[in-house]
Amino acid sequence: MNLKKELIDGNFKYHWKLIKEQEKIRIGDKIPRYPILILTCMDPRIDIHRIFQLEPDDVFVLRNAGNLITNDMLRSILITIHEYNIKYIVILGHLDCGMTRIDIADLKTRLSSKSLEFICRSGFNPLIELRNFFKPFIDELENVKNQIEILKKFQGIPSDIEITGMIYDVETGWVFEYNILKDLKFIENFGKNYRNILYEKRLQFVDFIEAHENQIVNSGGLIEKSGDGVKIEGNDGIEVQNLLTHEKVNDTPNNQKLEENDQVLFEFPNVKVPKIILPKITIHIPKITIYTPKIYRKDKQESF
Numbered sequence: 001m002n003l004k005k006e007l008i009d010g011n012f013k014y015h016w017k018l019i020k021e022q023e024k025i026r027i028g029d030k031i032p033r034y035p036i037l038i039l040t041c042m043d044p045r046i047d048i049h050r051i052f053q054l055e056p057d058d059v060f061v062l063r064n065a066g067n068l069i070t071n072d073m074l075r076s077i078l079i080t081i082h083e084y085n086i087k088y089i090v091i092l093g094h095l096d097c098g099m100t101r102i103d104i105a106d107l108k109t110r111l112s113s114k115s116l117e118f119i120c121r122s123g124f125n126p127l128i129e130l131r132n133f134f135k136p137f138i139d140e141l142e143n144v145k146n147q148i149e150i151l152k153k154f155q156g157i158p159s160d161i162e163i164t165g166m167i168y169d170v171e172t173g174w175v176f177e178y179n180i181l182k183d184l185k186f187i188e189n190f191g192k193n194y195r196n197i198l199y200e201k202r203l204q205f206v207d208f209i210e211a212h213e214n215q216i217v218n219s220g221g222l223i224e225k226s227g228d229g230v231k232i233e234g235n236d237g238i239e240v241q242n243l244l245t246h247e248k249v250n251d252t253p254n255n256q257k258l259e260e261n262d263q264v265l266f267e268f269p270n271v272k273v274p275k276i277i278l279p280k281i282t283i284h285i286p287k288i289t290i291y292t293p294k295i296y297r298k299d300k301q302e303s304f
Contacts, residue, residue, distance in 0.1 A: 026056055030084070033058045037080050039147070040092040041067045041099075045170045048092075052175075060086065066099035066143065067091055068135055069150045078156060087161060089151065092175075093144040094168040095187075102136040141167060141187040148178075174201055 017023035037060040040046050048054065048061050060080050062073055080086040104127055108116070111130075119133045120126045137143045144165040151163050165178045167190070176190075180197060184190050190197070 035087040038090045091147045091165040
């Protein structure tokens with residue numbers, strides 16, 4: 001593959017869309033629309049602007065391997081605070097992070113002699129120096145908490161800056177806020193409590209739909225309160241799945257209504273459900289799939 005050609009051809013396609021007025025060059029202000037900086041991982045599955053439905057000039061985005069606070073990240077953070085009046089910093093970690101699976105001993109065998117010479121300059125144990133340089137971790141949730149703590153302890157950050165964290169599930173598209181995560185000690189706890197955490201997220205989603213009902217376009221779907229669950233009907237040919245029981249409803253042809261026995265009732269766990277009153281509104285229900293989060297762990301710790 002000619003990577004240079006792929007990129008330049010992509011730019012040609014972009015200009016063709018500009019000519020056809022399918023794209024527009026956005027020349028926004030250097031100061032983002034929102035006073036927010038998001039530090040996230042370099043993982044290509046994390047598209048900040050799609051995840052949060054943002055425009056390119058809405059927020060500052062910093063990326064590195066494992067969304068770590070490094071000297072270079074601090075350099076950029078301080079610039080955004082003092083030059084661009086940033087007031088909020090979000091550390092956005094994610095499940096299935098590659099930094100949890102780095103084997104330092106194996107990596108050492110693949111590094112060039114020049115790289116090793118640069119990293120292991122002090123003459124100490126090379127594996128320890130490599131670990132200090134690459135900073136792998138084994139717990140994505142704990143890592144987010146550690147980065148928040150590093151920032152809060154750094155006295156160069158003004159006291160009026162709000163620092164928080166989030167976790168993104170790359171397989172479902174859900175973002176989980178820090179108030180949900182802060183009381184969980186390890187990422188395993190997140191996995192064990194995923195069912196309940198997702199239940200709370202679904203309730204938030206219903207509240208969001210109710211609050212924005214006037215902005216939802218007519219696409220042939222209906223959400224209504226029914227017993228102890230939320231009943232979802234759709235007629236636009238998409239797959240509907242019970243997020244809690246994993247039961248699927250077969251696809252139906254476009255513009256045809258589901259039969260009565262094909263309706264899905266989201267049976268919630270045995271917890272108190274707040275009263276939800278929804279008028280008849282139409283929504284577009286995306287194709288939904290539920291996954292158990294992949295949490296990788298090494299069988300044994302590396303020895304130095």
